[in-house]
Amino acid sequence: MSGDVGGHGGHGGGGIEREYRKRRKAPRGQLLYLGGMTVFCLSQLVRPSGFDWARAVLLAILVAVLARWIVYTRRGHTLVDSHGVSVRGALIERRWAWPDIYDFRAQPVPKAPAYGRKWLVFLYDTEGRRFLLPHVDDWQLDDPPAEVDDLRAVAARYRGTDWEPRPATEAHILRRTGHRKAWERASVGTLFVFLGTFLLCLALAITTDDPPILLLLLWIPLAAFALLAAFLHWRCARTVANA
Secondary structure: OOOOOEOOOOOOOOOEEEEEOOOOOOOHHHHHHHHHHHHHHHHHHOOOOOOOHHHHHHHHHHHHHHHHHHHHHHHOEEEEEOOEEEEEOOOOEEEEEHHHEEEEEEEEOOOOOOOOOOEEEEEEEOOOOEEEEEEEEOOOOOOHHHHHHHHHHHHHHHHOOOOOOOHHHHHHHHHHHHHHHHHHHHHHHHHHHHHHHHHHHHHHHHHOOOOOHHHHHHHHHHHHHHHHHHHHHHHHHHHHHHO
C-alpha cells in the first residue's frame, strides 16, 4: 500500500501514519457521464424560447453538483496520525481521537457500474455512526480490505488494545444500517425514475419547443423519493425490530 499512501511511519509520536489523497485520475466512464449531463443541461438553457426560472433552478443544481464533486476530489483527504483520524470532505472537516473510534470496515458497493468504485472504507465511532473515509477506496488503492487491516493495526497500537466487538455498538450499527438502506434504496428507485423522466425530457426537447423541464427533472423525482423513502423506512423499521 505504500505506493498509494503517503506517510512517515508515525513512530516518532506525532508523525503521519497514513495520508490518503487523490493520486489517480477518475475513471473515464464517470467523466463521460458527467460531461454528457452537463452538455444536455446547458443545451436546454440556451434554447431560443429564453431563459426562465425553471432553467435557472436546473442550472443552479447542475453547478452545485459539479462544484461539490470538484472540491471533494481536490480538497478531500483522510489523515491518520498518533492522535487519531482526520477526515476532510468537500465542506466539512471532522476529527476522531483513537478512544472514540470503534472500527474500520471495507464494504463492497453492490452492483457498482464499471466506472464506479467497487470498495469504500468507513470509520465507525463508538455510537455506531458510520463515516466515509475520502479516497480510501479502490480508485486510489489496490486492496482496500488489506488497508483496513493496516488501519486496525495502527488503532490497536495507539489504543493499546486489539479490536473487540461491543454488543451495544453493534446494535446501534444494525439499527442505523436499516435506516441507511432505506435511504439508499429510495435513492436508487428515484434514480430510475429520474432516468425515465430524463429520457422523456430529451424526447420532448426534440419534438416540442418548451418541454416541462422542471416537472420532469425535479418535481416528479422528488415526489417519487418521498413516497419510496416513507415506505422503505417503515418496512426496514419492522425488519430491524423483528431481528
